Amino acid sequence: MADANPATPVATRCGRCQAALSESERVSAGDRVFCRTCYDILKLQLRTGVAAMSQDINYPMAMVGALLGGIVGALAWWGVTVLTKIGFGLVAVVIGVLVGHGTLRFAGGKRSVGLQILAVAVGALSFLGAVYLVNMTFINDALAQRGDALRVSFPPTGLMMFYAVIAANFGIMKLVFLGIIVYEAWFIPRPIKLPSA
Ligand SMILES: [Zn+2]
Structure with missing residues (x-):
């Protein structure tokens, strides 16, 4: 041995x-x-x-990935919230994760601060879009029950309408959800840092 x-x-x-x-x-x-x-x-x-x-990043493709994630996430949030009448924080996490991974995957696995900013912007807009859709549904239901012919439209007719519909019930929980989305979208495509030795 x-x-x-x-x-x-x-x-x-x-x-x-x-x-x-x-x-x-x-x-x-x-x-x-x-x-x-x-x-x-x-x-x-x-x-x-x-x-x-972090070089030669295809930002248009990354944008496509981010938007796809954002759209799927926003539709999920809209569907779940309208069905259950409750905005689940878990679905907010889904928007952030889908946008973050959509950005990362469509950028071919590349990572940069630019991609982080892109993902955060798309994630936040997706959430606001989802909030708009949810409120639009509930407001239109209420209008229909009153026999009012007025309807909130999608897409909104302008920024003022977009803002008014979102601001109708924007409380602390929505701020928390938005925070979760921004965190996920920022965290997922972050550049890898090497220890400086
Ligand atoms: Zn050696």
């Missing part, structure tokens, strides 16, 4: 080039050990890879 002999210490080898390493030559990275040269090469590759992740 060669490996049972304590007099022969097992040589530590570089995890990349397999060179035997003395104590002073080792560089630890995570749970692996490398020689200085391999460590520098790997570090450079990693930095290059991370930098490339």
Whole structure:
């Protein structure tokens, strides 16, 4: 049993080039050990890879992904809220996650602050659009019950109408939901940060 002999210490080898390493030559990275040269090469590759992740981003495609996520999420929020008469926070999370992942996937897995801003903007707009749809439904129901022929339209006829319908019942819970969406949309496409060593 060669490996049972304590007099022969097992040589530590570089995890990349397999060179035997003395104590002073080792560089630890995570749970692996490398020689200085391999460590520098790997570090450079990693930095290059991370930098490339935030370059040449296809923003129009990312926008398509964000909008798709936002539309699906907003329709889910609208449907669930109209059916249950309750705005579930969980569905707000769904909008944020769908917009965040839609942005990330359609950008080909790239990450940047620009994508974060895009996702936050689309996420917030999707939520406001969803709130508009929900309120429109309830307001139109009330108008119909009163025998009033007036209807809130979609799309709204202008920004004032959009604002008035959303502001009709915008309370603290909606602010919380919006906060959750903004957080998710900001967090998911965030750039990877390397420890500066
Ligand atoms: Zn090596």
